[in-house]
Amino acid sequence: MATIDVHPERWDEVIAETEGPQIVVGGPGTGKTEFLVRRAVHLIDHGTEPATIAVLGFSRRGAAEIRSRIEARLGQTTAAVAASTYHSLAMRIIESFGHSGGEPPALLTAPEQVAFVADLLASEDPTNWSALYQPLLHTSRFAQEVTDFLLRCAEQRIGPDEVAGFQRDDWRGLSGFFAKYVASLEAAGRLDYGSLIVQAVELLEDDEIGPAVSSQFQYVLADEYQDTSRVQARFLQSLAKHHRHLTAAADPYQSVYSFRGTDLANVGRFPDEFRDSGGRPARRFVLTTSFRVPGEILRSAEALTHKLDLPGAAGPVIGVESAGRVDAHRFDQATEEAEWIAREIERTHIVEGTPYENIAVFVRTKKRFMSELSRALERRGIPHNRPDSRLVDHPAVRILFDLVTAATTSGADRNRSLRRLSLGPLLELPPGEFHRLSSEQETRGWDAVLREHSPGGTAIAKLISDQAWATTSPAAEGLWHIWDTLPQLADMANDPDRRDERFGWSSISQVLGRQFERDESVTLHQYLGWTEKDDFEADPLLRHHATQAPEVTLTSLHQAKGLEFDTVFIADAVEGVFPDLRSRESLLGSRHLSSSLPTDVVEYRRFRLQEEARLAYTAMTRASRRVVWTATSAGDDFRPGGPSRFLDRLGVQIDHPPDTALPVSVLEGEAWLRRIAADPAAGGHARSAAIENLATGPAWGG
Template sequence: MTRPAAGARRYRLDRSATPAGWAEPARLDDTQRAVVEHPGGPLLVLAGPGTGKTTTLVEAVAHRVEAGLDLGSILVLTFGRRAARELSERITARVGAAVGGTVAWTFHAWCYAVLREFPRPGDPPPRLLTGPERFTRLRDLIEGSREIGRPRWPASLRVCLRTRGFAEEVEALLSRARAVGLDPAGLAELAVRAGRPDWAALAEFYTDYLDTLGFEGAVDYPELGHRAVALVRDPELGHAPRARYRAVFVDEYQDVDPAQERLLAALAAGGADVVAFGDPDQSIYAFRGARVRGLLDFPTRFRRADGSPADVRALGVCRRMTPSVLAASRQVASRLPMSGLPVAALRAHRALVSAEPDQAGQVEALSFPSEGAETEAIADLLRREHLTGGVPWHRMAVLTRSAEALPPVARALTAAGVPVDMAGDEPPLAARPAAALLLTALRCADDPASLTAADTRALLLSPLGGADPAGLRALGRALREHARAAEEPATVQEPATVQEPAAVEEPAAVEPAAAGSPEPDAAGSPEPDTEDARAARGLASSAELIRAALADPASIPDGVDAELARPVTEVGALLRAASRRSGGAPVDALWALWEGTGWPARLRRAAASGYGATRRAAEADLDAVVALFDAVGRLGERRGPGGGARGLIADLTSQDFAADSRAGAEVRPDAVRLLTAHRAKGLEWDVVVVRGVQDGAWPDLRAQHSLLGAEQLDAPERGGLRPPETSRDRWAEERRLFYVAVTRARRRLVVTAVDTAGEEGVTGENGSRRGEFLTELGVRVTDGSTWTPRPLNLASLVATLRRLAVEPTASPALRRATHRRLAALAAAADHGDRPLVPAAHPDRWWGARELTSSEVPVVPADEPIRLSGSSLSSLRDCSLRWFLEHEAHAGRPATSAQSFGRVVHALADEVTSGRTPATLAALDARLDTVWRQVAFEAQWRSDQERAAARDALARFLDWHAAERGRVLVGSEQRFSVDLTVDGRPVRLRGSIDRLELDAAGHVHVIDFKTGRAAVAPRDLAEHVQLGTYQLAIREGAVDPGSFPDRRQGTGDRGGERLERPGDAPPEAPARAEPAAPPEAAQAAWPAGRGDRPAVPGGAELVHLRRDADGDRTGPREPGEPAGPPQIQRQEALPAGRSWVDELLGQAVRTITTETFAPTPGPSCDYCSFRRSCPAWPAEGGQVVD
């Protein structure tokens, strides 16, 4: 891409073409010569597929020039800019003239040019709206009509006025009305005759729309044709354009709409000969207003000077298709209706002969049992044609009936190694990744206050910033540490008075769906470090800190690593450079963003020398950037010098679909074209696959009705209303579309269908039957269900060779040959010395490598090993899983079940600490305020879990009010205690939901569970989490100096007796003798208490989602009260060394020796890593070969 000179405002890719030279006269057959030498007057040329229509048109123009007619008096009209450019180049090359203007035009381009050349006195030249701009105007006017109440829409339409679909319906009806020649008054009159109040409202809306365009000096595409017809018909203004042309050649006449027919008739009335090339069998654009009847009526509409019908000639030699493909196309054509034209001409048109009767070709009709089998066979067919037949990818195509069928086919072919160039509806320019990135950067440069955390992440991770997610996380941590060290909030916030549920951390789950007691993991800090917890402490989140750094890179603390901060400083400098230019033309700021990094050079390299998806992505990004600069240039012309970046961005982001770009790509990649049959018209390939020819898909005989009935409008001279479409009409339209598809093939035609019908021909559930068209090719339909060839791709080849290289039964000679081939593949490289088949090199075979060990220990010897109850549980169950979750941080994100647990734990703590009244009504109201923080995939699931949360809190209140002969001494009690285990320092950390003290001075641990499953009785005695809490209490994690007075009926805050007044304390359950506290811990406890240190008295699991009898885990019926929760008790740790001490020692040895081995067990059922675990080879074992 090159930067234009100042003020030029044009951007283009450097794809200069050599100027066309002189061209020799083409060799014509007799039918072509008859057309070229036609003496004059109107002429209809029936040109079938591949009959040399374009060549004949070029030679006919050259013949008239050679006969003395000035080239400037010849007008050539066609459809599509590419076709117009090709015709212009061929005509100028053929006549050998240096033409100062355009020879061939699209209809719209000529209409726009003539309106600008011959404006009405006092009128400025019209400004043409693009398709997206027109659609935006319509949506704005519809929204405005709702506000002012004009027009008065029928009640049946008011509910849909704001929808995109209604705007599309209005656009289609107004376009149709203009095409058939209806103005607002004509539409209003037709509304009265047809009894259509919606058309009456649309007629009034139509007037407002045209007035708006007139006020803006704008014109849309449908209006172009209408105004051009009015101009040419004007007795005074139209004289010059009518007199200018003596001959008008029209390509693809079967595609003209009524407005274009009227334009041609107006030119013919001025004395111009109209020569039309068309094919009634390829009339497939009825949905755009084109009518096959228009072509059939040509001879009578464009009469000779003596009043006789126009001549009709047919081209009779096909130069595209081989005899076999041509014969198949004749079979389809023979079933198309013949009417309205001379019989001899139609017969000559249908009876095409091949220009090369001895050329080999192939036609196949295949049926498959499923769409997957169909696509797999198509992929294999294309690969074999390319690899064994030598057919370039770009000379093959797959055609479908509808655009909806394209994406899944594209994905399947790409996965099979077939490069795909899919032609479909482009997304809006602002939605294409490269353009969206530049527009985001432009907005942030023009308006720095609009920079959000999401913008920051997108910019830094984009090609402009070059950061990676891990680097951003590290930068966020570094900025947080500096924010903490500054001892002042990075963002001014009120300290949270209530700990939000999301701030409570969840341990690694011991139960599949349980949300257990909040504990930090082994690598975390003693304080919660979630985004919500940081916000509660008045600290900004990592995302907000990075956003602030990007907004002002100078604010980055000196201690932050420069390499971590590099993406922020570079993108910040880029935005500031663009900001300095944003005061002028937005395009200058946009150019600064584009050229300010190495991204353009990387894209150019990837597009020029990349492979596969990398190259295609680079080409797509370059196309998007070219289209963006083209659109910005056009909008700048229309908006004038005062238009700023903000207005430009608003214009582009408001567009709902892609505009037609002047910078459209002319160089297509070497890939298989994948497109609909409608888009394939006018194109051809060596190999064509027509896919999905089954009942219900192709032919699609469903009636095509729209909400507003645009398809019912017709020209006023034909009564204004079209008769309803019949089944016969639909069959003919679908067969013509199928005919267009099969005639795109030169050498090989393959037509496929899905056929799941049984032996009786009855289709099963969700089944399909092959369509009738599959049997119209004149060849036998072959069952493709047995199509199971070996994949022809490098991945399959390398896999086969690697398997043979270690196959025990393979002969030495076969192994040596395999090794030679693998070595050759591994050595293959491109001109940049990059390996073409890296998977063939043994260095890429993971199983061939020795196991490695890190030079850096998991925990340095001089640092404590940080463990929690969940860590110990995870290490006991599977040390490999512990390492992947706690050290590699590869675990799954938090689930809604864990969020459920956080909410219930937080609200229980609010009640325990006295911040929320201990009533269900208060908790229910509080639950409403925090439930929005819990994300669910569906609303019904959220409602179900909301009811379950209410029941869990009701059970908690029942348990909270019950007497247990103990006093409350702590809630959400965090602890950290340092131990020495096997000579290594260990820091045991965690958070206990609730601590209670009994009359004997023993501390009881309460752990709330919100999972649906209870712990198996056999596992309760050695429940790791409860045992870890008791061990921590025994080792001094709880300070008894903070306990309330334990005398009956007294206590500090939160230390009330939990007995009900008048009740006798229950008999204490039998338990083992509590362990004596260590002397070191006793010495550290505050003096003056007169009591011995805290001693663990046991632990309990309180299951808030389970009734006491364990039968109920789900929400209750409305009005049904929740009972007490199920409680499971673990007895106090015995005196001396216990099972927890043994487990702790084993965990320390595992971490110290770094022997993280997989351990199959029940926890595997909900392990995130099962599919890649060597303990489960059937699901994803270790690579060994």
């Protein structure tokens, strides 16, 4: 295997070597994606038709960025380069070659797939299954587990026969169900997300279809190869089989998606698995120099991954010579941590001139710390993407789903929903009045109480007493039933100050309308169930903050991958949260489908710890100037407490942040002056100066 170090001065020479299989490896900021962009531009400049170049990214955002960068370099607005995701290209191949006449299969969303699996499980004979799972066959939890199992099978290109070949007693029944599931999908004209690439590979391996597709895409450029599964690696092999002109870019130290089927060993195997027409291993180019990350940040990040020795890695990276900085601070409470981060962001923006859009805060999980931080940022008027930016979390949309919950549940869930509805804009009851109604309903029921004692409550009582609109009517019809029943909604919609609510209602009506076009049987109750899943992402979701204004980015460590910022905060870095070493063992043990994951419990835990270290490495190297780790020392029932073990590896002192007494904003300045003016110990001159400055008002505050 030929390995060639590529320093910046050799880029043009190596980019021109376009023929044959090759993998480009490099650390953060070394220009792996830029290398692919410049190779695409080189090919086009030398006569290659843009439409014959396939550029693959792992997300729509990544693919769109590559496309725009190619267009910018070519100096044109529309370059017909096929920049897409793996799944998008696979769907194009299936649509073009995978059906003889008729309509191509419709792609199931993740919630739709779970519902499809649940319907099939309902007709299963329990005796075909392991005794462990027989009581669970008709539960939604088991449907989710089986769906996950089927997805993991697709990632490994494992079919029903292979599942049977494992001869595991706890998987008894799965192979037969798998076969029935595949047949049912085909009969229904549906296709699941996991099967997309499997079916595309099968088509590409056809003696007629494979050469036809290869001739259409004469050059293949694949970004983020370290995130590929086994079936995605096979997809690339099949796509480039007839010309071998494949360039992949990768950094094994940024491989953090094993829970999605990523095979870390793909990078190391690449030279042997992708050979040229003469049988020689693929060439391996190593990008040596980072154009973004200072050496100080790189060395600190590399300390987190010390001794990992990943196959196919690039080795040490030469950092940018500009100054970089890594800090680590501990706090007594989460509120103190959030308030300090908000103040430090404000200081960084005002004093150092860093635009808000160049600042980010990453957390391991959005469920713990983000709301606290968002409130601290709101108090200072700092623009940021709110953690409740899913459409289903929009306050106006929550009204609709609270009505669904109140109509379809009982007990505590119904009471909580009715409390929000009563105290919210529909009824606007005082808390004391709601408490009285809540006590009375224990003997008389909510229906009677709302009708008799609450102005405007009759319409809500009507909705919660007849749940058909939520459980049997299509979701879009259920929405309009709510609208027709509640006159308060029309009043709110006509209020000129309720623009945000109108946006939320308009958006959810469009989403449910599209859902009706896909599947008329989905009800509001089913849709609500989907939204409550942690993995309910942008299948039909919209952000309800559609602003393009500069703002601080708040996101998870995994979602930070591929982003770049000047300053990065890694917050809530608490032991027990980050690293996250909780068992990810699914009920069906689907990780055992992968030959690349350790089967031994201890070894698997070590693997998980190493992946979490790579996640920390990836997050730190998003920064071009400064990284700040923060954690709390105190714990409670929900917070284990104590800074993460990763902070000990950074090579920096972990301390309470210094007390910066000088204010950084007008509000802080006013409070600071008032404290001086009221402090007898401050001295007469200082107090007089403070009073005089306060008296000038806006003049001193700008």
